[in-house]
Amino acid sequence: MKKVNIHINGKKIICDQKESVLQAAIRNDIEIPHFCYHEDLPLGVRCKTCLVETDNGIVTTSCDLTVKPGLKIKTDSPKVKKLRDENLELLLADHKKTCSKCSKGYFCKTARLMMKFKISGTKYHKDKIDKPIHKFGNAIEFDPQACISCNKCVEVCQNIGIGFLRLEGKGSKTHVAYNPDPKVDCIYCGQCTAHCPVGAIREQSQISPVEKLLKNKKDHAKGRADKILIAQMAPSVRASIGEEFGLKPGSNMEGEMVTALRRLGFDYVFDVNMGADITTYVEATELAERINGHGKLPMITSCCPGWVKYAEFYHPEILPNLTKARSPQIHSGGAYKTWWAKKAGVNPKKIVIVSLMPCTAKKYESKFEKLKINGMYPVDHVLTTRETGALLKKHNIDLPKLKKGKLDSPGTYSGAAAIYGASGGVMESALRSAYYFVTGKELKKVEFKAVRGMQGIKEATIKFGKKDIKVAVATMAKNFHILIEEIKKHPKKYHYIEMMACPGGCIGGGGQPYPNSERIIAERTKALYKIDEKMKLRKAHLNPQVIDFFENYVKKLPKTKQDDLLLTRYWKRKKFE
Amino acid sequence: MKNLITKIKEAKLVGRGGACFPTATKWEMVKKAKGNPKYVICNASEGEMGVFKDLYILSKYPAEIVKGMVLAMNYLKTKEAYFNFNSSYYKQTKHKLNPILKKFEKKGYKFTIYKESPSYIGGEETALLNAIEGKRIEPRIKPPFPSDVGLFQKPTLVHNVETLFNIAKVAEGKFKPNRFYCLDGKIKNPGVYYLADNLTIYQILEQTKNLPKYGWFAQIGGGASGLVINATQAKLQKMTGAGSLEVHSTKKKPRALLLEWFKFYAKESCGKCTPCREGSYQLYQLVKKNKQIPWKKIMDIVDVMGKTSFCALGKSIVVPVKSYLTNILKKKI
Numbered sequence: 001m002k003k004v005n006i007h008i009n010g011k012k013i014i015c016d017q018k019e020s021v022l023q024a025a026i027r028n029d030i031e032i033p034h035f036c037y038h039e040d041l042p043l044g045v046r047c048k049t050c051l052v053e054t055d056n057g058i059v060t061t062s063c064d065l066t067v068k069p070g071l072k073i074k075t076d077s078p079k080v081k082k083l084r085d086e087n088l089e090l091l092l093a094d095h096k097k098t099c100s101k102c103s104k105g106y107f108c109k110t111a112r113l114m115m116k117f118k119i120s121g122t123k124y125h126k127d128k129i130d131k132p133i134h135k136f137g138n139a140i141e142f143d144p145q146a147c148i149s150c151n152k153c154v155e156v157c158q159n160i161g162i163g164f165l166r167l168e169g170k171g172s173k174t175h176v177a178y179n180p181d182p183k184v185d186c187i188y189c190g191q192c193t194a195h196c197p198v199g200a201i202r203e204q205s206q207i208s209p210v211e212k213l214l215k216n217k218k219d220h221a222k223g224r225a226d227k228i229l230i231a232q233m234a235p236s237v238r239a240s241i242g243e244e245f246g247l248k249p250g251s252n253m254e255g256e257m258v259t260a261l262r263r264l265g266f267d268y269v270f271d272v273n274m275g276a277d278i279t280t281y282v283e284a285t286e287l288a289e290r291i292n293g294h295g296k297l298p299m300i301t302s303c304c305p306g307w308v309k310y311a312e313f314y315h316p317e318i319l320p321n322l323t324k325a326r327s328p329q330i331h332s333g334g335a336y337k338t339w340w341a342k343k344a345g346v347n348p349k350k351i352v353i354v355s356l357m358p359c360t361a362k363k364y365e366s367k368f369e370k371l372k373i374n375g376m377y378p379v380d381h382v383l384t385t386r387e388t389g390a391l392l393k394k395h396n397i398d399l400p401k402l403k404k405g406k407l408d409s410p411g412t413y414s415g416a417a418a419i420y421g422a423s424g425g426v427m428e429s430a431l432r433s434a435y436y437f438v439t440g441k442e443l444k445k446v447e448f449k450a451v452r453g454m455q456g457i458k459e460a461t462i463k464f465g466k467k468d469i470k471v472a473v474a475t476m477a478k479n480f481h482i483l484i485e486e487i488k489k490h491p492k493k494y495h496y497i498e499m500m501a502c503p504g505g506c507i508g509g510g511g512q513p514y515p516n517s518e519r520i521i522a523e524r525t526k527a528l529y530k531i532d533e534k535m536k537l538r539k540a541h542l543n544p545q546v547i548d549f550f551e552n553y554v555k556k557l558p559k560t561k562q563d564d565l566l567l568t569r570y571w572k573r574k575k576f577e
Numbered sequence: 578m579k580n581l582i583t584k585i586k587e588a589k590l591v592g593r594g595g596a597c598f599p600t601a602t603k604w605e606m607v608k609k610a611k612g613n614p615k616y617v618i619c620n621a622s623e624g625e626m627g628v629f630k631d632l633y634i635l636s637k638y639p640a641e642i643v644k645g646m647v648l649a650m651n652y653l654k655t656k657e658a659y660f661n662f663n664s665s666y667y668k669q670t671k672h673k674l675n676p677i678l679k680k681f682e683k684k685g686y687k688f689t690i691y692k693e694s695p696s697y698i699g700g701e702e703t704a705l706l707n708a709i710e711g712k713r714i715e716p717r718i719k720p721p722f723p724s725d726v727g728l729f730q731k732p733t734l735v736h737n738v739e740t741l742f743n744i745a746k747v748a749e750g751k752f753k754p755n756r757f758y759c760l761d762g763k764i765k766n767p768g769v770y771y772l773a774d775n776l777t778i779y780q781i782l783e784q785t786k787n788l789p790k791y792g793w794f795a796q797i798g799g800g801a802s803g804l805v806i807n808a809t810q811a812k813l814q815k816m817t818g819a820g821s822l823e824v825h826s827t828k829k830k831p832r833a834l835l836l837e838w839f840k841f842y843a844k845e846s847c848g849k850c851t852p853c854r855e856g857s858y859q860l861y862q863l864v865k866k867n868k869q870i871p872w873k874k875i876m877d878i879v880d881v882m883g884k885t886s887f888c889a890l891g892k893s894i895v896v897p898v899k900s901y902l903t904n905i906l907k908k909k910i
Contacts, residue, residue, distance in 0.1 A: 045718055048851045048885045059884055064718065086881040090855035124859050149848055167713055167848065172858035174848030 006071040021062040021073055022050050032075050033088065033113055035197045036150040037063045040503075040518050041159060044151050047091060051084045053077045088117060091148050093124035095198060098146035109514065110197050129175050136178075137576070138204055139188040139364040140510075144175035146200035153192035153201050160191055160501065161478025165201075176201060185313050185575045187477065189306040189501040190360025190384075190510020203360045203511060206381045207391050210354055213381075214265040228351045231266040232332055232411075233257055235273055236358035236421030236507045237385050239527035243513040244389025245399045249523035252531065255404025257356075260397050262405060269405070272355060273413030275332025276420040276429070278549065279303060280540035282325040282566050283426075284433035287496055291438055291469065296320050298472075298487060298494035301426050303327040305365035306501030306510075308570065310477055315484050316572035321497075324567040328420065329355045329362060330371050333378030334565050339553040340410055348374070354381045356388045358421065358509035361501065373564055384511025412545045415446075415532030422525045423505035424451030424458060424473045427498040431462055431471070433541045434496075439465045446538050452529070454504050454518055457482065473498045475505060581648060581748055588747045593739035593756065594620060594700065595799070595819040596889075600740060606724035607653055610732035615655040617646050618728065618735045620705060622663040624697035626841060627800025627821040630757040631663075631738040633769040635670045638742055643677045645741030647686060648748055649734055656686050659728065661705050664692040697801075697845035701888050702735040704847060715849040716888040739820075758816065760787060761800070762824035778811035781822060792827035794905050801841040802893035805901040831906060835864045835875075838897055845890065853891030856882045860894075872902075876910045 002017045008030055015024045023039070025032045032052065036044035045064050052062045055072040059079050074080060092114065099111065114121055131144040142153075149167060153176055157165045164186040168177035178186070192201045217229055233254075242251035261269045283301070290299050302308050302322045311318050326334070333353045341348040355362060359382075365371075366379040383391065392399055416429035428448045435443040450460035451471065456479040462469045472494050474483050480499055487494065502508045504521035507528060532538060540546060554562055579587075582601055590600035607615060619642060623631045635642060646658050660667075667690065678688045691709045698704045703717035706728050727733025736744075739757055746752040756774040761767045764787040772784060778795055782788045795811060796803045798818025806814050816822070825834070842857035856878045863871055863878075875898070883895030902908045 043718060045887060046850050048887070051885065061885070083881050083885055086877055087851050087885060090859065090878075090881075091851045093855060093859075124855070125862075126855075126858075148851075149854065170848050171843055171846040172848070172854055174854060 004067050004069050006067050006069075006073065008073045009075055015067040017067070019067050021052060021065045021067060021071070024067060025062065025075065030075060031116075032062055033084065033117060034063060035091065035148060036152065038152055038155075038195060038515070038517065041152065041155045041195075044155070047148070047150055048087045049084055049091060051080050051087070053080050059083050085117065085119065088114075088119045089121070089123040092119060092121045092198075093126045094121065095146070095148075096121040098143065098199065108199075126172065129169070129173055131175065131177075134178065135204060136186045137188055137364045138367055139360045140186070140190055140193055140201065141204050142176050142192075142201040144177070144200075146198055147175040148198050148200065149174045149176075150197060152195040152197070156191045156195045159478075160189060160476050160503075161481065162187060162189075165192060182575050185309075187306045187309040187313070187501055188361035188364045188510075191502060191516075192510070193360055193384075194510050194512055194514055194516040197514070203384050203387065204363065205387060206363070206383055207387050207394075210381050210383060210391065213352055213354075217265045217267075226350060228268070228346055229266045230268045230270055230336055230351060230353045231261040231264075231356060232270045232272045232275070232329065232353065233261075233356045234329065234358055234362075234421065234506065235276060235418055235425075235528060236505075236509060236512070236524065237356050237388065239421065239507065239524040240358065240512050241385050241389055242400060243520075244386065244393070247400055249520040250525075250527040251400075252527050253399060254531075255406070256399050256402040258405030258407055259402040260392055260399055263397055263402075264391070264395060266354070268408045269411065270332065270336065271407050271411040271413055272328050272332055272357075273417035273420070274411055274543070274545055275328035275330070275335070276417035277414050277540035277543040277546045278331040278335060278566075279325050279328045280416055280426075280429045280433050281546055281550065282331070283323050284430045284437055284541070286323050286325060287430060287434045288437035291434075291464070291467070291495060297492070298497050299323050300496075301430075301498045301500075302568070302570075303420075303426060304500045304506070305359070305361040307480065307499040309361065309364070309573070310480055310501065312570055312573040313575070314477075315480075318484055318487070319570040319572075321487070322570055324569070326371065326566060326568045327365060328417075329357065329382075330365070330378045330568075331566070334371075334373045335549055336410070337373060337376055337378060338565060339549050342553070348376065352380045353378070354383060355379050356383050356385070358385050358506050358512045359502075360384060360510045362511070371568060385509075385513055386511060389513065410545050412543060413537075414540050414543045415535035415538035416540045417543075418531040418535070419528050421505060421507040422452065422528050423475045423500050423507075424448070424453070424498065425505060425528070426500075427451045427471055427473050427496065429540055430496070431469075432539045435464055436539070436541060438467070441465075443539070451498075454522060469495045471496045471498075475500045475503055475508075477501065581652065584747050585744065588743070588752050588754075590740065590743050590747065592737060593743070593820070594702075594737035600736075600744070603724060603734060604649065604652060606722075607732045607734045610725045612726075612731045613655075614657045614731060615653045616728045616731055616733040617649045617653065617655065617658040618702075618705070618709075618733060619646055619658070619660045619738060619741055620700065620702065620735055621666055621738050622661050622693055622695065622700060622705070623819065624663065624695045624700055624845065625799045625801055625819065625821075626837075627761050627796070627803070627823045628759055628819045629761075630759050630769050630820055632666050632669065634738050634742050634757060635666060636673065638745075639670065639673045640677055641742045641745035642738055643674070643681060644748070645736070645744035646688075647681055648744055649736065649741075650686060653732075653734065658686065658688050659709055660688065660690045661709060662690055662692045663695045665695065667692050697841070698847045698888075698890060701890060704888075705735065706733065715847040756816065757820055758785075759819075759821040760785060760824075761821065762795075763793070763826050764789065764824045775815060778806065778814050778816070778822060779808075781816070782811070782824070787824070789824060789826075793824050794827060795825065796823045796897060797821065799893075801838050802890075802896060804896055805904055807904050810904060827905070831901075832864060832868075832870055834901070835870065835898075836861070838894075839864055842890075842894055847890075850885075850887035850891065852878075852882045853886045853888075856886075856891070857894070872908070872910045
């Protein structure tokens, strides 16, 4: 592509011909405030804060100003300042009042921006929008009062393929609202929460119950505490939580997180990755059975609760195709409260499990009655990556400065689990084990690069001995729909399909740090594959903990108890169910 | 015989919605644009106070309006047309309009009536397109312009009622360089008048026997967004925008006038961009809550609305406020 030279604040910048001034500035770390621009979403030109002055003295938005040769831009001239500050004050009128409810914590980009540009947020006062906070299940909520009408949540929901959110009202009463159409429901993916610059749409925080548990623990430090607190971290969290502390996307913080969680007061630090290995084991076994003629094909993954909600609400006819395997956090949570409790000699009722997830839908999943084991939820609390960051910062734990710690014993995981966070990762993990279950031979070349990457739909054919296994991987609801239609037209086209609600898979999840963009997701993804590459143990069925769990515990249980621990079921759901 | 487009050019027709865009150029742009079908839209949704000529024309000349639309449709080789109706206007004129539409529908032309609750933003043509498509009513990013990517992504010709009337008159060879004036306010004979388009404001008031005998000033081209001029300026100033002329007494309280304007802007802002959405609200509050007008604060907001609003609605607020300050109150802020 042809290059164009422009100057921003006197600095020469080489740009792509079609780039906007704002894009060029972002690329060169020149800060121009913006709220409604997102590189993956359609241009809004709503917030009017990305103002710049051109060489002919005109102040204009930089998001829709295409570069042209010789363009000279000032981002901080007196003219710009006056108009930009006025728009920021108007946009963020009364914003500070909602700050306390926000889980963005001390790294809030909006709060930092207000400080840098000296925006009081009190110059103007806004009348209340008389609408209550709306809760979507137990996962997400929005507060019309805090909404700044930037429309990002609406656009990202549209982009995912759901269209649950929309702006309502006119003038200063404009605010986010939901679509009343009974045929449209939220799937709890939480992409809206990862795109809201002001925390108007956010996860339902579980920071305070977790803090209460931790405080209780510290108050009874001398062995009298009656709860055993276990933290388990999802594959994706370690590759993104550094961003909450200003690190680059893709900085692996696993070791630091172990230390941090211990410092917070958790008794044990395990890993959802171990659960992922259990899931792979169960799912690959089922896939092998279905390929061998026992059960419906194609088999479709079910570890993404956003996808499961989508299937249960929009396409209940596809439910028989979903694997019966539970999801990783539920598998490992259940394993700790049964197998591990027995080994460690503790009362399972005293165990409290906190999952740290890149996801908001995992909050919803954790409260399913159908998943209870011996009357206990496998997971008690779910914190998103953002909440985890906020919790650490609140307790003055500066994550990047910590020494690396080691996971506690059943935390052992394989490389197959590490890549669960990336789109195609579950597929790849299952194939590594299913190959063994189908052919009886161990796979030599374990990497399936055709199912990696950011595309919405990926397809590949894998040789299982002489058999061709056809697979597909989809992210985002709009692509679920395409694949489901394809399955209906050609029921034998695929053997196995992976579906994930968020772009790039869990690594781009709705609980991940703000901002969340394809570029950032790609960097985080690299970190996951790097973990896998470096591991000797790369197949779930060879994880010694998993072998111990199945051989020495599960197999000795009656069949119904085994199912309670490993399997789930699905049904058609109504709106808001 | 000359073809219609040449006649339109010679008549120097310009859009009467307020923006005065040359009609022939608009036609040629839509003609050149790729995409099928093309659409013709009659915009019959004036939403600004002081502007009521569309209703008058629709009631009196429905045949001319439809004729103007059919001529445009023939030129663009399309049979698809829409009305964007102020819903109360439709109620008042449908008994006259519908029989005429039926006649053309028999010949294969298709007219779809979209009724909107009266709103100013409906006058912004891209917001109007969103409304007809069932989307949130707010303006679109331009370019692309409706002439290239309009209704349902197809090339679209949007005309105001008066422009269509003029097109019919040009085709009939009966075009006069007149325009419709809406006269309102503190005058004896308010109403719609069809007079030469080059009259001064003073002449208009004189010819319609409306020249006040008290100290007066006027707002022209829109009851909210229009220019404010004093009686002396009225002797030189000609009509602008949507053709409205509202007369006020010089005794009119500034606070009352600002309240009317700002209430209008706050109510009509679609909510898309920050300066118009929040600014119009804050302006209204500033005047409502203060007995003394806080001019400095008001002008800060008016300035940011004028310079950074997304569409013409928010931008236009500078016109009445600044001209009122300069021409009537003689203030410098």
